[in-house]
Amino acid sequence: MPIEAAAKIAPLHTAGQIVESPFYIPMTGPASRPRRALKHDDTFVVLDSHGDIGASAGGPDGLFNADTRYLARLELALDDVQPLLLGSNLRDDNSSLTVDLTNPDIYRNGQLVLAKDMLHIVRTFFLWHGTAYQRIGLQNHGESAASFDLTLSFDNDFADLFEVRGSRRTRRGTATSRVVGPTEVALEYTGLDDVSRSTAVHFDPKPTRLGPNTATYHFDLEPQQVTSLFVAASCNAQVGVKPAPFFRSLLAHRREMRNFSKGALSIETSNNIFNEVLCQAMADLNMLMTETPQGRYPYAGIPWYSTTFGRDGLITAMQMLWVDPRIARGVLKRLAAFQAKRVDPLSDAEPGKILHEMRGGEMAALREVPFAQYYGSVDSTPLFVLLAGLYVERTGDDETLRELWPAIEAGLAWIDGPGDPDGDGFVEYQRATDEGLQNQGWKDSYDAIFHADGKLAEGSVALVEVQGYVFAAKQLAARLALRMNLPDRASELETQAETLRKNFEEAFWCEELGTYAIALDGAKMPCEVRTSNAGQVLFTGIAREDRARLVAADLMRPHFFTGWGIRTVARGEARYNPMSYHDGSIWPHDNALITLGLARYGLKHSVEAVFKGLFDTATYMDLRRLPELFCGFQREKRRGPTLYPVACAPQAWASATPFTLLEAALGIEFDAARGEIRFRNPRLPAFLNEVILRDLRLGNSTVDLRLRRHNDDVSLEVLRTRGRIQVSIVLTH
Numbered sequence: 194m195p196i197e198a199a200a201k202i203a204p205l206h207t208a209g210q211i212v213e214s215p216f217y218i219p220m221t222g223p224a225s226r227p228r229r230a231l232k233h234d235d236t237f238v239v240l241d242s243h244g245d246i247g248a249s250a251g252g253p254d255g256l257f258n259a260d261t262r263y264l265a266r267l268e269l270a271l272d273d274v275q276p277l278l279l280g281s282n283l284r285d286d287n288s289s290l291t292v293d294l295t296n297p298d299i300y301r302n303g304q305l306v307l308a309k310d311m312l313h314i315v316r317t318f319f320l321w322h323g324t325a326y327q328r329i330g331l332q333n334h335g336e337s338a339a340s341f342d343l344t345l346s347f348d349n350d351f352a353d354l355f356e357v358r359g360s361r362r363t364r365r366g367t368a369t370s371r372v373v374g375p376t377e378v379a380l381e382y383t384g385l386d387d388v389s390r391s392t393a394v395h396f397d398p399k400p401t402r403l404g405p406n407t408a409t410y411h412f413d414l415e416p417q418q419v420t421s422l423f424v425a426a427s428c429n430a431q432v433g434v435k436p437a438p439f440f441r442s443l444l445a446h447r448r449e450m451r452n453f454s455k456g457a458l459s460i461e462t463s464n465n466i467f468n469e470v471l472c473q474a475m476a477d478l479n480m481l482m483t484e485t486p487q488g489r490y491p492y493a494g495i496p497w498y499s500t501t502f503g504r505d506g507l508i509t510a511m512q513m514l515w516v517d518p519r520i521a522r523g524v525l526k527r528l529a530a531f532q533a534k535r536v537d538p539l540s541d542a543e544p545g546k547i548l549h550e551m552r553g554g555e556m557a558a559l560r561e562v563p564f565a566q567y568y569g570s571v572d573s574t575p576l577f578v579l580l581a582g583l584y585v586e587r588t589g590d591d592e593t594l595r596e597l598w599p600a601i602e603a604g605l606a607w608i609d610g611p612g613d614p615d616g617d618g619f620v621e622y623q624r625a626t627d628e629g630l631q632n633q634g635w636k637d638s639y640d641a642i643f644h645a646d647g648k649l650a651e652g653s654v655a656l657v658e659v660q661g662y663v664f665a666a667k668q669l670a671a672r673l674a675l676r677m678n679l680p681d682r683a684s685e686l687e688t689q690a691e692t693l694r695k696n697f698e699e700a701f702w703c704e705e706l707g708t709y710a711i712a713l714d715g716a717k718m719p720c721e722v723r724t725s726n727a728g729q730v731l732f733t734g735i736a737r738e739d740r741a742r743l744v745a746a747d748l749m750r751p752h753f754f755t756g757w758g759i760r761t762v763a764r765g766e767a768r769y770n771p772m773s774y775h776d777g778s779i780w781p782h783d784n785a786l787i788t789l790g791l792a793r794y795g796l797k798h799s800v801e802a803v804f805k806g807l808f809d810t811a812t813y814m815d816l817r818r819l820p821e822l823f824c825g826f827q828r829e830k831r832r833g834p835t836l837y838p839v840a841c842a843p844q845a846w847a848s849a850t851p852f853t854l855l856e857a858a859l860g861i862e863f864d865a866a867r868g869e870i871r872f873r874n875p876r877l878p879a880f881l882n883e884v885i886l887r888d889l890r891l892g893n894s895t896v897d898l899r900l901r902r903h904n905d906d907v908s909l910e911v912l913r914t915r916g917r918i919q920v921s922i923v924l925t926h
Contacts, residue, residue, distance in 0.1 A: 225249040227815070229283060229290050230495040230843070232480050233320035233446065235259050235553075236428060237499050242281040244292035244316040244327075245269060247348075253357055253496045256325050256392075258428040260500065260554030262357060263392045264325065264380075266348040267426070269316070272299050272307075272341050276314055283816065285472065287480040288447050289319040299341065311335035312414075321442045324427040328439050331421065333414035342401075344409045345424065351382035351390055353554040355562050358497060362561070370405040378405060379432050386558040393430040397423040453479050453489075457517040458890070460855070463883040467851075470811045473818050474851050477843035478513070487530050488523030494821060494841030503528055503548040503573035504635060505845055507580050512785060512849035514580075514587050515856050515863070518890075521584040522593055528577055529600035533568050538625035541569035541633075545607030547577045549633075563628045571622035571633045574604045574612065575662035582669025589865030589892055591676060598677060605670060605686075608663055618696050619655040619713065620663050634659060635783075636726070636761065640768055641775040642712050645721045647767030652715010657701050658726045661733030664693050668734075694735055707743045709736070723747065723763035725783050731790025741794045748787065749799050756828025757806045758784045764825075771825035771835075778837060781807055781819045782846035785853035792857040795925065797876040804854045804878045810834050811851070819847045855884070859900065859907075860923075863891055869919040870896070872909065877902040885912075894918040 226241035226249040236258045240246055246254045247266035256264035269276065279293035294314040299307040315330040333339045351368055353360075366384040373379045376399050380392040400408040410422060425436040436442075460471055482489045485501070492498065493505035506528070510521040531551070533542040540563055541549075549570035557565040581601050585594045612620040622633040631639050634656040642650040671686035701709045703719060709727040710719035727744045730736050736744065748754065752764040758779040762769050771777040784803050791799045806828075811817050813833035821844040824835035841847075858881075860873035870891055877884065877900065886898045894916025901908045909922050 225251055227281075228252045228254070229281065231283075231287065231290055231318060231320050232492070232495060232499060233322070234483050235499075236320050236323050236325075237495050238264075238318070238320060238325050239496050240290065240318065242292070243269070243276070243278055243294065244281070244290070244318060248275075255352075255357065256426055256428070257354065257496070257499070258323055260354040260552050260557065261390060262352045262354070263349060263390070263428045264347065264394075264426050265350045265352065266346060267327075267424075268346045269294075269314075269329070270344045270346070271296050271312070271314075272301070273344070274299060276312075277309070279313075285476060286447070286450050287476045288450055289317055289443065292316040292318075296341070307339055307341060308335070311339060312341075319443055319446055321437075321446045323429065324425050324436050324442075326436070326439050326442060327424040329422050329424070330419070331412065331414065332419045333416055336416055338416065339414045340412070342409055342411050343422075344407055345396075346407050347378075347380075347394055347426075348406050349380045349382075349392055351380075351384070353556040354497070354552075355554065355556050360556070360562070362556070366555070372403055372405055373432050375399045375403065377433065378403065378408075384555040384558075386555050388555065388558070391429055391432070393425075393427045393432055393434075393436075395425045395427070395436055397425075450479060453482065456519070456890070457888070458515075459887040460516075460852075461885045461887070462881050464880050466812055466817070467808060467881065470808065470817045470819075470851050473816050474848045477818060477848040478509075478845065481843060481845050481848070482520075485523070485527050487527035489520065490523050490527050491520060491845040493846075494844035497839075497841055498550075498844070500553070501527065501531075501548065501551040503550065504570050504576060507547075507573060507576040508782060508786070509845040509849045511576075511580050511583060512782070512846060512853040512856075514583055515861055516852050518584060518588050521580055521587075522590070525577070525581055525584060525593070525597055528573075529597055531566060532600050532603060539563050539628060540565070540567050541625045541629050542566070543568070543607060543611040545574065545603035545605075546611070547573035547604060549573055549630075563626075567629075569622075569624060569630045569633050571612070571620060571656065572635065572659050572662055574607050575620065575659065575666040577601075578604045578608075578666035578670055579662055582666065582673055585673060585676065586669070586865060587863050594673060594676060598673070601670060601673065605667070608666070609689075614653065617717070618693055619700070620659050621653040621655040621713075623653040623715070634726075636775040638773075638775045640773075643720060643722060643768055644714070644718075645767060650712055650714040650720050654715065655713040656726065657709050657711055658729040658733070660693065660697050660701070661730045661735040664690050664697070664735040665733040667693070697735055698737055698740070702740060706747075708747050709740075709744065722766050723753070724766075725753070725759050725761045725780075725787065728759060728787035728790055729783070731794060732786045733790075734793055736790075736794075738794065741790075742796070745791055745794065745796050745799055749802065751827070754802070754806070755779065755825055757810045757823070757834045758803060759787060760825040772837070774822070774837075777825045778822045779825050779834075780822045780847075781810075781850040782853075785846075785850040785857070788854055788857035792860055792874075795874060797858070797860075797874055800854075800857050801876060801878045804858055805880065807850065807854060808878070808880060815842075818842055819850055820844065821847050859884070862923075865892055867919070868892060868894065868917055869921065871921050871923050872900070872907070873923045874925060875900060875907040875909075875922060876905060877907055887912075891918055892916070896920055 238256045245268045248268040255262040276294040296312040298309045317328045368382045378394045401411045402409040491509045493502040506524045510524040533546040546568045552564040667690040671683040674683035711724045712720045762776045769777045820842040821840040862871040897912040899910040
């Protein structure tokens, strides 16, 4: 998912200095403590491994709600010294974080008054309805009484998320901190947008001393004595109103998370590590899901993208469509509700266009950044139509189709109208103002679209994968039109798709490279660069069979495939940099879509290789969690992959990737009209001997299945069916 890095130019050297994009995310140094994230609806928190906020450098710490930081510091100290870390663990379902600490040797006036490791301190955190809850449990394991002060220091800057990311502002609103009672402090801010924002910090029991930025408890704990205290930081809560109790809220939160998973497919395999990868991925997706008026929506990622993103939500829903099609329904309804109705250059809006992103902070409200409701995405609109078609064919949900049909037609009208301003049949982009994103495909870094000599593409740019999205969208829309009893419209869309296929091959194929150009620039000159974008072309099915096989073979050569995954740009190209954001790094979701393309053209050996590479990557990652991206260095023996420093984790389409890889390997297809599930040329990688799918749903029926690997073959066993459903393996050559 894109770093919005290119309103003018992302960081580059110019005459001995570096010019910064206003949306560039800086990395000034390494994080001195690992970070952990929790999220509930529009609120998320980033804490360090000790459970502190803002106590160590290098992390985007804070409690955030609607793109504003509501707590910038929360630090625990014992007699003014930091406790020692024993361990820090997220609960398996991501509902809470538990941190175990102990005391260091504590001296007063040169005398040791508390030997190390006598106190066990347990900090438990979770989020619920805009409030960050913390319980601090203490037990004295010493043989004598322990007398000490525990101090919590807290503060806030009410920074807009874009400020946290590095944007500089010349003016800000006014902030205050005041004690409003024996157990509560109010941190308040009036922004330049005339909106008042506040954080109520509540303590239970009453602290020994409470100030505007500190709360101190004095404890005299007898041997083995146990005690606890509670802290709650609430976003925009009414002053003086106590938050709901800790344990009641925690139980309600966990109950809600369990309810969300009901009705979804359950997957179990013979590989315990892959099971952990799947469980973490599903927990991350559940955490990123957000209740909206239109339904649940997967927010794109933490910390930078915890909001509605069009492209990311659409692709995540598509990746998870075989697992849980309810995600797609929520995504489609929300994006239809915010589909552009008018022309607005600052937000890059045009009638029929689908949202790129939505922001709720002060800078967006003041239009200091253009992202309040921003439409600078060339691919969200065709992806919307594409997902709508896939969803209806997966579910047979004609009621939702009828509801969405006006939005689908509006999207198609944009594709054929403003999306193709010169009428050449290709959808292209050029930002409407200098404040918008310079590149508007999924690779939206300023330097991501370039020619073989490294020169950046100029003018209106037609991306290769976007033409594939449009082709697939029109094919699917034609079938939707038939369901709507519109045969003439269906015929028109089919003809348009076939015309696009023919023109695409003529304009984008590069014979000398043996692959498709990444784009056509404003002069209709192809950008003849080997990139992973050509792999996404295979996913859409627009590629000619013989050329698809050439593209696939190229993607599996060492200049692309590292052993961990496929690079975004092949080694040897002009701007190749394995440490870059889009010019040589590896993106799990990109690889996932490529594997769907490889499977479409029957190249299951290549699917297996990419699947194994990304599975191996996950085994090296913290929590078995695939990040947004990682560096594109070649795999070496006895060394893991190299991390990218500011990647989001969790990130929605990266979390969905293990499920997409399994989908590509199994070749799973759904035919709602016939009540049939097919596995086309299934092939399991060597690390998976068995896969069990429980509650695989089609319409109102479900089935439990076991698939077993027998060298290159796969057998299928139906364990249980509920309702009328057919399951088969289809072998084609």
